[in-house]
Amino acid sequence: MRHAPEDADARRAIPPVICYPVETLPQPDLALYQRALATAKPSARVTAPPRDAATFRVPAGSFFRITCEGGPQVGDLNLWNAEDLSERFYSGKTRALHGTHVSTGDRLWSSFPHLRPMATIVADTLDWYGIDAFGGAVHDVIGTRCDPYTGHLLAGTQYHHCCHSNLTRALADALNVPLHQAEPLVHDVLNVFMCTGFTRDTGQYFMKASPVRPGDSLTFFAEINLLGALSACPGGDCSAEHSSDTAHCHPLGIEVLTPDPETLSSWQPPARNAYDGTHGGPASSCP
Template sequence: MPSDHPPAPAYTATPGSILHPNKPLYDSIAQANRTLTTSFTLPIRSGRAWTVPAGHILRISTPEGPQVGDLNLWNLHNPRERFWAARTRQLHASHVSTYDRLWSTLPYLRPMVTIIRDSLGPAYGVDKWNGRVHDLLGTRCDPYVNKMLSGDSYDYHCHSNLVRAVLPYGLTEFDVHDVLNVFQVTGLDAQGRYFMEACPAQEGDAIEFFAEMDLLCALSTCPGGDLSVWGWGEGGEGEEGEGEKKGKSMLEVCRPLKVEVFRVEDEGVLEGWVRPEVPAYRGAHGMAVPEGEKQG
């Protein structure tokens, strides 16, 4: 029979665990003097890739107001190690914020970045529909599902934007993976169905990540813009809903995102930081007993 008490989280950790980063250390990093090394504004409905050295800070912001972005991460030196949205969701939550970490795929399983500042998530909290910001429940929009649902071909979905972005780095469509939807509000309804809400970001909202390893990053400015209007296809004529203007297209609610990379300048602030290592599992996945565990 179901318990009268809510179930405990499946993944918990004691203080000092790698799941719980050293908050004073990351607070110091967030507050340290920094020097800008990379800066660009990503136009609407486009994608771009760039590198971030370990020990640097990555900042993504909304310079002109609400806009959703789809973020991918890879180990710069080994693209087989890439962001794992599902495990991150299990280890932390369906939506991430300050002190949460984005984890890499097996067999590496280590933090790729740690979130050190978030102006939007804590302020937004949980809305009346149980929606939260910085989504790990869903994934990128793509031309395949668009073709399936609408019959139309459109080349600037987030998946396609990310594919174009990584080609100069020797990666292909097969390297593009499930994303962190930054600034996106989502949740599950009473029937367990995925929903999206309009992005609540204001001009200048930002999320900052500390790079735990050398990274290749790619970001797409979603063709749905702030998601206040949503539909499939290039025109994207959304249905009228609460707070929406009938007939308004998705293009009208698209805005750029700004990307900045900073080098930490304060001497000593990184002394307590250690690059995460791969878990020391040295087994062979039971290959010596391929039929399964011995019984008895």
């Protein structure tokens, strides 16, 4: 390591600047969504079995709720525009706009060139957790998803029930396509119920036992027509490891809730991003 320069302390003392000030970010009308949610009735339900995944569809203007069942369990969530799978959840931009972890009032944003809200979190029974003494918090958009490639890289394993593989199988079944066609559509996730952070000394991504308990839930409003996939992580509550056939694992429930349409009479789905797409090049290059 190089010797620190004489002005090292002064350099470290420079205050940070928020990369994306959000004062001008369009805000969700949570009061409207709460009124609609109060009228919503279950219209569909699926279960993500332990160490496996399930897909579900949610029409724009409806809600979906992910619920812990049986015991502490985390889940990996993917979302797509049900009518255009090239528009998918963008965890990196969601993280940049809202922070490393999300909760009530935060939105899940879609990939370029669309960049619009796909879903808004309207209720979170774990919002009391906050940030703990280790720097851990719940529902992160910093982890990618447990996958067989990293497992083989680090441990030489051939493990097939990690979240990446679970999501790939579930999506292939939903679309009736081969696995190799579904896999490129699987993307970085919202780690539902997972408690994570970065170590203070080395800056490494860590996980710890999730505070989730049976009955806890995370509820979203679908801003556009959605195809979703949820994997019940093979790490269970992720208190020890995240690709395991020995961790205690439990199912996760996904319920679609349909509100009274009259409660959303003033709501409109968000438009795609209005950037002109020229990227500084000749206008004729745009479709």
